[in-house]
Amino acid sequence: MTDTAFPTSASLAAAETLESPARRAWRRLIRRKGAVLGLAVIALFILLAVFAPLIVPYDPIATSWSLVRKAPSAQHWFGTDELGRDVLARVVYGARASLLAGVISVGIALAIGVPLGLVAGYRGGFIDALISRITDAMLACPFLILAIALAAFLGPSLGNAMIAIGVSATPIFIRLTRGQVMSVKVEDYVEAARAMGNPRWRIALVHILPNILPALLVQATLSIAAAIIAEAALSFLGLGQQPPAPSWGSMLNAAQRFLTSAPWMAIWPGLAIFLVVLSFNLVGDGLRDALDPKAR
Amino acid sequence: MTAGPLIEIEGLRVSFHGDDGRITHAVDSVDLSVANGATLGLVGESGCGKSVTSLAIMGLLPKQSAAVSGAIRFDGFDLLDVPDATLRDLRGNRLAMIFQEPMTSLNPSFTIGDQITETILRHRGGSRRAARERTIELLRRVHIPSPEKRIDEFPHKLSGGMRQRVMIAMALACDPQLLIADEPTTALDVTLQAQILDLMRELKAASGAAIILITHDLGVVAEVCDEVAVMYAGEIVERAPVDELFANPQHPYTVGLLGSIPRLDRRTSHLATIEGMVPNMANPPAGCRFAARCPFVEAACTRSSPPLAMLSPTHASRCIRAPLERLVS
Numbered sequence: 028m029t030d031t032a033f034p035t036s037a038s039l040a041a042a043e044t045l046e047s048p049a050r051r052a053w054r055r056l057i058r059r060k061g062a063v064l065g066l067a068v069i070a071l072f073i074l075l076a077v078f079a080p081l082i083v084p085y086d087p088i089a090t091s092w093s094l095v096r097k098a099p100s101a102q103h104w105f106g107t108d109e110l111g112r113d114v115l116a117r118v119v120y121g122a123r124a125s126l127l128a129g130v131i132s133v134g135i136a137l138a139i140g141v142p143l144g145l146v147a148g149y150r151g152g153f154i155d156a157l158i159s160r161i162t163d164a165m166l167a168c169p170f171l172i173l174a175i176a177l178a179a180f181l182g183p184s185l186g187n188a189m190i191a192i193g194v195s196a197t198p199i200f201i202r203l204t205r206g207q208v209m210s211v212k213v214e215d216y217v218e219a220a221r222a223m224g225n226p227r228w229r230i231a232l233v234h235i236l237p238n239i240l241p242a243l244l245v246q247a248t249l250s251i252a253a254a255i256i257a258e259a260a261l262s263f264l265g266l267g268q269q270p271p272a273p274s275w276g277s278m279l280n281a282a283q284r285f286l287t288s289a290p291w292m293a294i295w296p297g298l299a300i301f302l303v304v305l306s307f308n309l310v311g312d313g314l315r316d317a318l319d320p321k322a323r
Numbered sequence: 324m325t326a327g328p329l330i331e332i333e334g335l336r337v338s339f340h341g342d343d344g345r346i347t348h349a350v351d352s353v354d355l356s357v358a359n360g361a362t363l364g365l366v367g368e369s370g371c372g373k374s375v376t377s378l379a380i381m382g383l384l385p386k387q388s389a390a391v392s393g394a395i396r397f398d399g400f401d402l403l404d405v406p407d408a409t410l411r412d413l414r415g416n417r418l419a420m421i422f423q424e425p426m427t428s429l430n431p432s433f434t435i436g437d438q439i440t441e442t443i444l445r446h447r448g449g450s451r452r453a454a455r456e457r458t459i460e461l462l463r464r465v466h467i468p469s470p471e472k473r474i475d476e477f478p479h480k481l482s483g484g485m486r487q488r489v490m491i492a493m494a495l496a497c498d499p500q501l502l503i504a505d506e507p508t509t510a511l512d513v514t515l516q517a518q519i520l521d522l523m524r525e526l527k528a529a530s531g532a533a534i535i536l537i538t539h540d541l542g543v544v545a546e547v548c549d550e551v552a553v554m555y556a557g558e559i560v561e562r563a564p565v566d567e568l569f570a571n572p573q574h575p576y577t578v579g580l581l582g583s584i585p586r587l588d589r590r591t592s593h594l595a596t597i598e599g600m601v602p603n604m605a606n607p608p609a610g611c612r613f614a615a616r617c618p619f620v621e622a623a624c625t626r627s628s629p630p631l632a633m634l635s636p637t638h639a640s641r642c643i644r645a646p647l648e649r650l651v652s
Contacts, residue, residue: 047434219422226411
């Protein structure tokens with residue numbers, strides 16, 4: 028045996044054959060620069076949100092009459108707002124509201140949409156017609172309008188905004204899941220699973236669901252981006268995060284009155300929204316390419 | 324175990340109700356029986372109802388669109404009459420099926436080991452570890468090299484022949500009494516076909532399972548089967564022990580099928596074909612379904628549907644003009 032650093036063909040073949048679909052998708056994802064950049068930015072914002080108190084020395088809701096609308100400086104890197112609060116602190120703490128809203132509302136949409144889509148696609152018939160017509164009716168309303176209407180109905184709070192956004196995003200997941208299930212359930216391996224004596228619930232959950240996860244994962248990532256924008260819009264309108272708690276949307280709302288005199292109040296939260304949404308979209312696109320079964 | 328057949332199909336009829344109101348009679352009064360350890364070949368061209376018959380036995384036809392009647396008696400159960408839960412307990416356990424398309428019959432999201440152990444755990448229970456060991460043993464039995472490594476591979480890494488071996492291993496997971504093989508070699512190339520047939524013969528000898536082998540390949544039938552049933556347009560037209568059928572076919576359709584096999588030991592300029600087309604099963608003809616293509620047709624043939632008549636204790640034919648010898652001399 029020689030002691031070279033080159034992998035032998037045998038070890039390469041072993042690594043190749045034992046690779047799971049998930050691991051291969053990951054390998055293909057991290058080959059894409061855009062997706063890696065997006066992942067890095069998202070990771071950065073998650074760290075900022077989690078460790079916010081350790082990162083910024085200022086309280087995001089502490090006001091100061093002597094510091095109203097100060098331009099960025101060595102003490103306050105991002106400047107201060109109309110009540111003298113540190114904009115950097117508010118942007119960092121605001122990441123909590125935005126990321127939480129994005130993830131939880133998509134979680135709600137998945138939790139409702141995937142089971143309904145599975146049932147509709149797998150059972151077919153009347154139950155499918157019922158679920159599909161309700162989905163169509165909901166999709167007839169623009170996503171943001173529906174979310175605003177629901178949030179206004181539920182009452183203004185961050186929790187209600189998440190519910191409103193989640194419910195508004197649900198029909199997309201019902202429709203996607205239903206379509207995917209309908210194409211997978213006629214596959215020979217599903218027939219083979221039935222021939223092996225598997226009960227219906229097991230076929231739906233164990234044999235069909237894993238095969239539609241890639242599509243759901245891509246849609247969920249892209250939906251988080253849309254949900255973050257929706258949360259910012261609701262907070263901008265006063266239907267999301269309530270003052271004085273920080274949120275990028277409500278910061279923009281406060282900033283619009285001072286756009287010429289204190290533009291930094293709008294620029295930083297706007298930039299944060301832009302970066303996070305762009306990153307989720309980049310990751311979503313990367314996932315779509317990495318999980319594309321045709322590109323094997 | 325009682326004497327008599329393991330599975331007995333009586334008067335099986337399957338019709339499909341299309342969305343446009345059309346009714347297609349896919350299978351019409353099929354009677355079959357298979358004894359313990361015997362191999363029955365079910366032969367016929369595409370669309371004659373052989374696959375539908377096998378799906379009816381397994382209870383895999385869609386309930387909304389397929390109307391199934393008759394009786395399928397399997398070891399004391401009437402498979403058309405048992406609750407779904409009982410049927411699920413039988414499927415994969417005492418009744419198993421090998422599908423035609425090995426390339427698409429394995430779930431791409433799981434390793435082949437997962438898919439076989441799942442079946443074992445579902446029907447036999449026991450520990451995951453024991454099931455895994457049995458899976459390795461099964462993979463070895465179907466001659467998959469280094470099964471302890473292959474067990475953790477995903478289906479896309481395997482060739483078609485290997486996948487069909489995996490499908491066979493999965494079907495054998497719980498030592499079924501009846502194995503239905505729906506054209507198991509059709510999607511494979513000729514050398515692989517021979518290997519898979521050898522494997523099936525070997526496994527049959529080892530396990531003693533009864534096999535229903537569905538195929539359109541008479542060569543396959545001659546190699547593996549004990550008895551043959553020939554299907555045409557949803558009906559069984561002839562049934563006989565394999566040697567008898569090849570030596571002394573008693574239905575004009577069987578004669579036509581045998582005549583259309585290319586042979587190396589005879590010089591012919593062209594192959595015999597059967598003139599005409601299979602009747603439309605949405606509206607089958609009143610008399611013998613083969614009448615329009617039959618060289619021996621007479622007026623009586625088109626008046627009423629001929630019964631499957633016994634010509635000898637083991638040989639049945641659905642032709643009113645049988646025995647045919649006197650017609651050709």
